[in-house]
Amino acid sequence: MNKLLTSLLALSMLSTPLAAKNMLKELSVADGFKINIFARDVENARQLAVSKKGIVYVGSRKAGNVYALIDHNSDGVADKQILVASGLTMPSGLAIKDNDLYVAEVHRIIRFKNVDTQLKAPKYDVVYDALPTERHHGWKFLRFSPSGELIIPVGVPCNVCAEDERYGRIFSLDINTKQMTTLAQGVRNSVGFDFHPSTQALWFSDNGRDMMGDDIPPDELNRLTNEGEHFGFPYVHAGAILDPEFGRDKSITDYSPPALALGAHVAPLGIHFYKGKQFPADYKQQLFVAEHGSWNRSKKSGYKVALATIEQGRVVKYTPFITGFMKNEETLGRPVAFAELADGSLLISDDYANVIYRVSYKKN
Secondary structure: OOOHHHHHHHHHHHHHHHHHHHHHHOOOEOEEEEEEEEEOOOEEEEEEEEOOOOOOOEEEEOOEEEEEOOOOOOOOOOOOOEEOOOOOOOOOOOEOOEEEEEEEEOEEEEOOOOOHOOOOOOEEEEEOEEEEOOOOOHHHHHHHEEOOOOEEEOOOOOOOOOOOOOOOEEEOOOOOOEEEEEEEOOOOOOOOOOOOOOOEEEEEEEEEOOOOOOOOOOOEEEEEEOOEEEOOOOOOEEOOOEEOOOOOOOOOHHHOOOOOEEEOOOEEEEEEEEEOOOOOHEEEOOOEEEEEOOOOOOOOOOOOEEEEEEEOOEEEEEEEEEOOOEEOEEEOOEEEEEOOOOOOOOEEOOOOOEEEEEEEOOOO
């Protein structure tokens, strides 16, 4: 059997119900918590958003689909999956505002109005269509700010390069006036951000450049302090390393350092401040981070969900929360993004195993 066929068979097995159950046996979650499969066979599951009615929407990247997952009896397992849209261009990111579902394709933002009421063959309108068209780092994460603007990242179309002001930034879009404002620059590729529930400060992940070796540069967890702040790319990496090509004649001190330098190539994607009441008090307003995992390291790294404990705007501890997505250098799953259900349980998407996990706390 050739290698391609073997790989395809292995991937198809991962999406079967039996494989999903076996996957749970490999995962270890923090003490006091339990994990179950909320939904399986959700192809290339990426960002999640939950409507007021509790319908879970899921974007994808390679699949080009948007899904709706419904748990009719509220038992923590989705019993219906609906294909809301297909044939889209990397619709990885999505967000809900005023019952409308916003979906980020590579080149535009589209909107499905009152999406809960028209799940089958819904119509959409185009909100904004002036985004770059490059697919390299072109897929996006979406979230609305506390003041109502839509936050849109645009990654650089390369491993490392100096591009114009359309790239390497996190933007704020006024969906009424269509005005775009630069919130952060010098950002290679952010595929996850959230606002602190109390301070409303924007925190975001950033994936560092490749081809500098196994252990540099670190990936980043960042906190935005000032509008337009520059986080260094492509000149400085993780606030400490000058780029060998673009860092000449640059000063490290001219750019903002990360709130936390992570491992190189761990690929932090979705991040999420916990706001629910189900988890213990020491998880309240703390930051979950999905380390998607390395693809170009001689020994794999990442492949976990971690918790960043934050005090007074500083990360004081970074600990594993879920492990087991990789075993003996074999990839079993790759966590991507988070969403909370009304009961305070936490959903986590996995675009490799094609499942959505649900984490709940086992109260004594």
